[in-house]
Amino acid sequence: MLSSAFRTISRPKNGLTAARRTMATIDVTVREAINQGIDEEMERDEKVFILGEEVAQYQGAYKITKGLYQKYGSKRVIDTPITEMGFTGMAIGAAYKDLRPVVEFMTWNFSMQAIDQIVNSAAKQYYMSAGDIACPIVFRGPNGNAAGTSAQHSQCFAAWYSSVPGLKVVAPYSSEDAKGLMKAAIRDNNPVVVLEHELMYGTAFPMTDEAQSKDFVVPIGKAKIEREGSDVTIVTFSKMVGLALEAAEQLAASGGPSVEVINLRSIRPLDRDTIINSVKKTGRVISLETGWPQCGIGSEIAALLMESDAFNWLDAPLERITGADVPMPYATDLENASLPQVEDVVNTVHRLTSRQLVA
Amino acid sequence: MIASKAASLFLRRSIPTAAAAATRSNAGRTIGAASGARMMSSDTVTFDLTGSFETYKLDTAPNDTIEMTKEELLEHFELMYTMRRMEITCDNEYKARAIRGFCHLYDGQEAVATGINAAFDPEDSWITSYRCHCTALARGGSVASVLGELFGNVDGQTQGKGGSMHFYNKAHNFFGGQGIVGAQVPVGLGLAFANHYNATPGKPMQVAIACYGDGAANQGQIWESANMASLWKLPMIFCIENNHYGMGTSIDRHSSHSDYYKMGNHIPGVRMDGMNVLAVKEGMRFVKDYVGQGNGPMYVEMMTYRYHGHSMSDPGTTYRNREEIALTRSTRDPLEFVKKTLIEAGFADAEQIKETEKRIRKEVAEQVKLAKSSSPPTIEPHLFQYVYSKDGGKEQNEFPPHVRMPDFAKSKWY
Numbered sequence: 001m002l003s004s005a006f007r008t009i010s011r012p013k014n015g016l017t018a019a020r021r022t023m024a025t026i027d028v029t030v031r032e033a034i035n036q037g038i039d040e041e042m043e044r045d046e047k048v049f050i051l052g053e054e055v056a057q058y059q060g061a062y063k064i065t066k067g068l069y070q071k072y073g074s075k076r077v078i079d080t081p082i083t084e085m086g087f088t089g090m091a092i093g094a095a096y097k098d099l100r101p102v103v104e105f106m107t108w109n110f111s112m113q114a115i116d117q118i119v120n121s122a123a124k125q126y127y128m129s130a131g132d133i134a135c136p137i138v139f140r141g142p143n144g145n146a147a148g149t150s151a152q153h154s155q156c157f158a159a160w161y162s163s164v165p166g167l168k169v170v171a172p173y174s175s176e177d178a179k180g181l182m183k184a185a186i187r188d189n190n191p192v193v194v195l196e197h198e199l200m201y202g203t204a205f206p207m208t209d210e211a212q213s214k215d216f217v218v219p220i221g222k223a224k225i226e227r228e229g230s231d232v233t234i235v236t237f238s239k240m241v242g243l244a245l246e247a248a249e250q251l252a253a254s255g256g257p258s259v260e261v262i263n264l265r266s267i268r269p270l271d272r273d274t275i276i277n278s279v280k281k282t283g284r285v286i287s288l289e290t291g292w293p294q295c296g297i298g299s300e301i302a303a304l305l306m307e308s309d310a311f312n313w314l315d316a317p318l319e320r321i322t323g324a325d326v327p328m329p330y331a332t333d334l335e336n337a338s339l340p341q342v343e344d345v346v347n348t349v350h351r352l353t354s355r356q357l358v359a
Numbered sequence: 360m361i362a363s364k365a366a367s368l369f370l371r372r373s374i375p376t377a378a379a380a381a382t383r384s385n386a387g388r389t390i391g392a393a394s395g396a397r398m399m400s401s402d403t404v405t406f407d408l409t410g411s412f413e414t415y416k417l418d419t420a421p422n423d424t425i426e427m428t429k430e431e432l433l434e435h436f437e438l439m440y441t442m443r444r445m446e447i448t449c450d451n452e453y454k455a456r457a458i459r460g461f462c463h464l465y466d467g468q469e470a471v472a473t474g475i476n477a478a479f480d481p482e483d484s485w486i487t488s489y490r491c492h493c494t495a496l497a498r499g500g501s502v503a504s505v506l507g508e509l510f511g512n513v514d515g516q517t518q519g520k521g522g523s524m525h526f527y528n529k530a531h532n533f534f535g536g537q538g539i540v541g542a543q544v545p546v547g548l549g550l551a552f553a554n555h556y557n558a559t560p561g562k563p564m565q566v567a568i569a570c571y572g573d574g575a576a577n578q579g580q581i582w583e584s585a586n587m588a589s590l591w592k593l594p595m596i597f598c599i600e601n602n603h604y605g606m607g608t609s610i611d612r613h614s615s616h617s618d619y620y621k622m623g624n625h626i627p628g629v630r631m632d633g634m635n636v637l638a639v640k641e642g643m644r645f646v647k648d649y650v651g652q653g654n655g656p657m658y659v660e661m662m663t664y665r666y667h668g669h670s671m672s673d674p675g676t677t678y679r680n681r682e683e684i685a686l687t688r689s690t691r692d693p694l695e696f697v698k699k700t701l702i703e704a705g706f707a708d709a710e711q712i713k714e715t716e717k718r719i720r721k722e723v724a725e726q727v728k729l730a731k732s733s734s735p736p737t738i739e740p741h742l743f744q745y746v747y748s749k750d751g752g753k754e755q756n757e758f759p760p761h762v763r764m765p766d767f768a769k770s771k772w773y
């Protein structure tokens with residue numbers, strides 16, 4: 001079914017994309033996709049501007065904003081001093097007055113300097129003001145682990161931000177996700193947290209005609225079934241989608257259980273329906289994330305399943321695969337041991353499917 | 360208790376002397392200065408402001424005098440008196456338990472909010488702290504909407520969703536009402552940023568002001584904001600309302616340096632007598648002009664005083680003595696000052712002022728009654744509204760797909 005036109009590195013099996021004509025499909029890295037998303041939205045609406053450390057003249061610490069300064073100039077692409085609390089608050093005030101800032105955190109670790117502004121000045125504002133003052137702002141940057149960046153530069157913030165009413169939280173996996181969610185976030189009239197992943201920036205994915213169009217937007221609040229399966233559901237987001245898909249292929253190749261992979265895309269609002277329907281289909285579920293286990297996204301998936309009628313379809317309890325419950329160490333073996341690996345997913349799938357209900 | 364440097368301005372008063380007050384810009388019109396005579400003057404009077412200002416890193420300064428018409432000064436008096444009566448009402452209502460939670464009163468500081476409002480355009484943006492009732496009143500609010508909100512009623516300023524610290528009025532460029540000490544300052548910088556971004560070349564920019572207390576003044580995020588304001592020459596005013604106490608801690612116990620108008624380092628500053636509404640107005644005229652022309656930000660320090668404690672849970676006497684409070688009331692009260700000024704300028708006599716006060720007291724009482732006649736917001740839909748915005752406009756509610764409630768069975772699905 002897949003034409004030989006498909007080549008590159010990690011190929012997600014997606015029935016929908018495969019059915020399309022492949023003539024105009026091109027490979028685009030996640031980095032390029034984010035850049036395009038921001039560029040197109042800046043072109044579309046002159047109220048959109050981007051600020052952060054090194055976003056302008058340096059072309060972006062991770063080159064996400066490459067070329068934007070040359071194109072839009074210093075009014076709309078702004079290098080800030082290293083003062084997150086100050087420039088985040090400033091961007092929020094600008095959003096109160098109907099500008100549409102995109103705030104880059106060089107990594108989400110530095111957002112902790114500004115978290116009071118994000119939560120108390122942005123997320124809660126529309127509610128506290130009974131609908132008087134909205135805050136159309138995007139906060140973006142790389143989240144979670146990198147390679148050897150150690151404890152203070154490797155934290156995943158999905159759980160913290162996704163617990164806050166008033167925020168929307170998205171986490172792209174593929175280039176299509178990255179571009180579509182960025183455009184949706186910028187067009188959204190609420191504060192949106194975009195959790196990118198540094199180790200995905202260089203990964204290329206095919207982007208269809210449709211995904212390349214300037215109107216292409218991925219709706220916030222809807223998950224995507226990256227791979228259909230029948231025996232186990234893996235609910236995950238960001239880089240771990242790739243890991244889940246890799247594990248699924250490995251299991252398929254060895255004649256093992258058939259795995260369905262859900263790419264959440266949005267952590268808040270969570271697409272409860274997609275998760276529940278998939279679990280009703282397979283009866284077994286794994287949540288997969290790199291963040292710490294306590295009060296993580298997996299905890300939320302477990303709770304929501306217990307609160308839904310999907311509970312009645314479960315043949316086994318949910319299992320979480322998470323980052324280790326330690327600050328991130330530096331040494332390679334320690335770092336690898338702190339993060340989910342393919343074999344962790346494979347073993348968990350086997351463990352789940354080896355449980356049999358006594359008839 | 361009070362830093363000696365601040366004391367000089369704190370205790371000095373700028374009273375229009377009889378001679379200065381008698382300057383008439385309208386030649387030939389003589390009004391009998393005898394007390395008791397009905398004054399019908401609509402002249403402009405020039406008032407002396409000598410000693411009201413200290414400047415820092417500035418070659419220019421606010422004027423030593425201000426001209427004001429009877430109408431204007433009466434307007435300021437009426438607004439200030441309304442503010443005073445409103446805050447006293449809040450005190451009574453809080454003690455009667457009609458108001459819950461936090462309640463931070465502004466009585467004593469009325470001249471600051473009134474003077475800033477007088478100097479500003481409606482298009483200038485304003486953000487302040489949780490001590491925001493009077494600013495909310497000045498910027499499009501009413502006693503009924505303020506008290507209504509404090510009573511937790513749906514006709515309150517923010518439909519009972521915000522409470523004492525969260526008044527907003529975007530149409531009047533009033534952005535709160537913010538509860539986290541100091542956090543309003545970077546947000547205020549954002550208001551200035553937007554004014555700068557949207558500025559028309561060749562015209563002065565609209566300005567933005569963030570008001571905060573001496574207690575907040577040492578926050579790092581304020582310097583972060585000042586740095587960016589100065590770097591990018593944003594039309595930003597950093598306004599310290601120095602009432603000499605951060606909650607229960609006096610300035611010499613919380614600040615190693617309390618010349619707050621100098622805290623911008625290289626950024627110019629003006630210290631003003633915040634108990635004199637005329638001085639505040641003239642001072643802010645000067646500051647707005649400087650900042651709006653693109654000269655960069657300015658620090659403003661208002662020397663002022665709050666009669667109440669930090670909040671209604673603070674009697675305000677464990678860390679300052681009653682003599683200080685009484686002395687301020689008897690020698691520096693901003694309302695008494697305006698009344699005296701009105702009389703000495705020949706704009707009104709004691710009887711007219713008394714009648715005005717009586718009328719305002721009655722109006723305030725009626726507004727409070729109106730506020731009480733409203734009802735609390737209903738759970739449906741108010742608990743669930745305005746978590747998200749659909750199109751960013753006023754009251755464009757977007758329900759989240761799922762709102763979990765304490766009892767899961769009561770959760771909402773949209």
